[in-house]
Amino acid sequence: MQWGLSGYFCLAEIILIWRLYVLYNQSRLVLYALLGLFLPVVVFYIGVDAFLWSRPSAMSVQEIIITESAKYCTASFHIGPMPAIYAYISIICYDIFLVVLAIGVLVRHLKERKELEMKPNTYVVIIVRYHVIYFVL
Numbered sequence: 001m002q003w004g005l006s007g008y009f010c011l012a013e014i015i016l017i018w019r020l021y022v023l024y025n026q027s028r029l030v031l032y033a034l035l036g037l038f039l040p041v042v043v044f045y046i047g048v049d050a051f052l053w054s055r056p057s058a059m060s061v062q063e064i065i066i067t068e069s070a071k072y073c074t075a076s077f078h079i080g081p082m083p084a085i086y087a088y089i090s091i092i093c094y095d096i097f098l099v100v101l102a103i104g105v106l107v108r109h110l111k112e113r114k115e116l117e118m119k120p121n122t123y124v125v126i127i128v129r130y131h132v133i134y135f136v137l
Contacts, residue, residue, distance in 0.1 A: 013041075022127075024105065048086070052083055060075070096135075
């Protein structure tokens with residue numbers, strides 16, 4: 001279960017990086033900088049996942065008997081909150097960095113369009129809006 005969430009996180013972050021790459025006029029410098037900062041975060045995240053979830057004592061299953069014929073199983077986690085919190089600090093900092101970059105592009109775009117007395121490009125606004133929504137969620 002946790003490995004699936006890690007895969008989802010990595011895929012979502014790659015999509016955000018790709019969007020920023022497009023918003024910055026396909027600047028290779030921006031792409032290399034974002035990927036260069038992203039790789040250590042992924043390595044750390046995978047390392048913490050391997051430490052937390054690969055231990056036999058991390059999870060246990062407990063059978064609960066309701067009646068003679070009705071039983072169900074529930075999972076219990078024995079990891080504590082601190083390692084998971086430490087893993088998410090780097091992810092949150094990286095996401096804040098990506099949101100600040102996206103908002104910076106939007107502000108610059110809106111200023112340019114206001115000077116030319118034009119309406120903002122709808123696609124830029126939508127991309128940044130979804131970027132911020134992903135961050136908030």
